[in-house]
Amino acid sequence: MADLATPGPDAVQFRFRDDEPVDHAAVTVDAFLDQSNASAVRIEPGDDARAILPHIEQLRLVEVNFPGFMDGRGYSSARILREAGYTGELRAVGDVLIDQLAIMRRCGFDSFQPDRALDEGDAQRAFTTWPEVYQAAADDRAPIWAKRHG
């Protein structure tokens, strides 16, 4: 299960990785494409996640910002990165809420930095919401159709 950091702003509350976190701030996509030696970048909803694909080898942290939880572009950004083979940390930041945790995991997020700390019990329950999944996505869960015809 997730490591627990101190909750609060600028804190990663849940992390499903064993490697050392990157210790410096993420740069914007524009800045990253200009200077291009950073190892952490932050994607905003309007950014094209594919723009950074040529450089994913050097990246260890990608933050995907959710300024408002109803804007779902970050889910596509996350899957696009994972589909391109990105294996570094993929962090959901911003308006990250209990009821989005499970689907964020499915789209490939493996760390979570909510604006406001989430209730631990509610969050742990949320991560295990789905006993099965209908689709293949960016996690390694076998979809129901694969189990039916396994």
Next chain:
Amino acid sequence: MYQYDKYDQAMVDARVAEYRDQVRRRLEGKLTEDQFKPLRLQNGLYLQLHAYMLRVAVPYGTLNARQMHKLADIADKYDRGYGHFTTRQNIQYNWIKLEETPDLLAELASVEMHAIQTSGNCIRNISSDHYAGAAADELVDPRPYAELLRQWSSFHPEFLHLPRKFKIAVIASETDRAAMRLHDIGIRIVRNDAGEVGAAFYVGGGMGRTPMIAPCIREFVPLDQLVTYSEACLRVYNRHGRRDNKYKARIKILVHELGAEEYARQVEEEFAHLLTQGIEPPLAELERIGAYFADPPFETGASDTLDLSDPDFALWVERNCHAHKQPGYISATISLKPVGGIPGDASAEQMHLMAQIAELYSFDEMRVTHAQNIVLPHIRKADLYAVWQQLDEAGLGTANLDGIGDIIACPGLDYCSLANARSIPVAQKISERFAANGKGDTLGELKLKISGCINACGHHHAGHIGILGVDRKGTENYQLLLGGSEAADTSLGKITGPGFDEDGIVNAVETAADVYLRERQEGERFLDTYRRIGMEPFKEALYG
């Protein structure tokens, strides 16, 4: 029809548990209303003017008797003894209490039903042809494809926070009984020149304030790429659909602004990429689902004649029945539009009766139609008279399918908080007027559709005659539209001119009907006459 296996059941059960927990957190104040709203919407729960409304999914409109009995029980236990069948082939309850919804959903799950994604900015319940599996003119039964996509779209992690709602319809015949091209994605199952079955994709249709007819963006998607292609269509929309303006957020605006060709190109690019990702279920899954939709054990050699000596029965057969692919059988539509009634409403007793009849006479199957009626798809012709008699006794034998009494009306200002004007009373008055003056019986096919505001839930753009409720200086006002159609010859209605008050619109509909009766030529429907003579004669009669 489709039956859940342990996986499907586990998913709806998990959903009920998740929702129960969300309601708990809402009631404990851990979720704000803004945070809770999209969650309850994705479980079908709307806040209306006076109470919560719950919309229950009826996937592609297909129901069995056990499910219909349960819907009736729910109407009695949680509502006021009524249910309201909708234009999306679903059912709504208008007087629901928030605290009771988790138990209600658990009851639904016990009969393989749910309210998942019947609202909210996600892929909604998938609709289909209400004669699927029975129609003489279909290529194949479209429902296995709809079920495949139902599973794919349920809890799809990437597509639960779309710019706006997303509606998909699947059909498999030339005749379009599902308004396929007025959906975000319309799919027609087709056979190509090589004789293979596949899917034509129409993307970017819709009603609402900017009605558009979907262009075809790919003529043939092989059956073993259906999910992947759909995923590509959705991803392009999720990434690039507008989020700055709620009224421009539907995919039709994206397709329109990019142009169908450019949208199709972007989808092709995404599709090529996604084909490498292994997200498509094997064809064996489609076969597994398809087996549930095999023909019921029809009797061969059943008598193919009907005794039409009872004139009321004969009229009902003529108007409400549809040719079946199996000799000796027929599909019958139960009209939920009695004269002066609320379109689409059924009482718990009526639901129980329809369920009983379906179990006895229609291989345990019913369909909800997008015109808010119920179809008994497979009736032996030899049983039809007995079926009709039972229906007629319960007030379910109205012979008005596709006529002016078969009105589609949205809930309007009686329930809906977005409404400008009432729809239901207008529908009732028109239905009463045309019953009283006898003209209803002479008009033939005339599809009348009423929306209480520009959101067009009553599909007014697609009515041969459409009525749109607007707010005019604080009073309810109604615009009249002519010439819409949702059938294979899809067209959008045009506004005649200045609007009318409530009595005025009823008169105006009668005036338009009179112009048709005066001008029609042999064999012409209202729509045909309108298309031939144009708007002018109608304007002249209405305003001249």
